[in-house]
Amino acid sequence: MAVRPMSASGTILAGGVIAAGLLLAGSAQAQAEFAAGRQVFRATANCGTCHGWAAHGLKDEQTAPDGPNLHETKLNREQMIEVVKCGRPGTAMPAFDRLAYTDKRCYDMTAAQIGADRPPPPPAVLTQRDIEAVVDFLQATVVGKPVSYDWCIGFVAGAAANACDQFKK
Numbered sequence: 001m002a003v004r005p006m007s008a009s010g011t012i013l014a015g016g017v018i019a020a021g022l023l024l025a026g027s028a029q030a031q032a033e034f035a036a037g038r039q040v041f042r043a044t045a046n047c048g049t050c051h052g053w054a055a056h057g058l059k060d061e062q063t064a065p066d067g068p069n070l071h072e073t074k075l076n077r078e079q080m081i082e083v084v085k086c087g088r089p090g091t092a093m094p095a096f097d098r099l100a101y102t103d104k105r106c107y108d109m110t111a112a113q114i115g116a117d118r119p120p121p122p123p124a125v126l127t128q129r130d131i132e133a134v135v136d137f138l139q140a141t142v143v144g145k146p147v148s149y150d151w152c153i154g155f156v157a158g159a160a161a162n163a164c165d166q167f168k169k
């Protein structure tokens with residue numbers, strides 16, 4: 001349709017205003033989710049044990065498995081959620097879903113089917129909500145963002161900013 005009737009464009013405009021209002025109303029919630037995701041990464045699940053506190057692929061714990069640099073992951077949101085829920089079969093990436101491999105929710109495989117390739121148990125069990133929060137947090141702050149001093153200052157958000165000195169050029 002080439003020409004839009006006036007009334008329709010009026011409706012579209014009103015729709016835009018309503019959508020903007022919803023976005024504003026949602027932002028407090030979005031902020032809470034962001035903080036929740038950061039908490040999961042830093043504390044609840046301690047992803048940094050293997051991936052590094054800055055998710056930069058230099059593990060916090062010397063004896064832990066080597067987790068890859070998550071800044072460079074090519075996975076999208078859905079794929080990341082799956083990896084966190086189900087782990088990566090045959091590797092040290094744990095499955096954080098309590099029910100992983102008790103049914104077929106993960107890669108369509110039960111414990112019997114996956115056998116020795118079953119990912120290790122997680123340091124802490126995460127809910128679906130925790131998992132989405134940590135993935136959204138990583139997608140927003142880490143994925144596709146090169147590690148630099150300025151990036152790091154934003155990432156630590158005031159906490160232990162001197163930890164970022166190592167990224168100064």
Ligand code: HEC
Binds near residue numbers: 050065072092094135
């Ligand atoms: C016990 C160590 C360990 C912990 C804890 C851990 N990971 Fe991992 N993670 C790994 C390893 C090892 C791999 C690489 C698996 C492979 O070889 O494909 C990995 C892979 C991943 C990948 C896939 C990256 C890619 O591009 O393929 C994502 C995403 C990921 N981890 C996220 C997380 C998050 C989020 C947490 C915390 C909730 C976490 N990991 C906790 C060890 C760990």
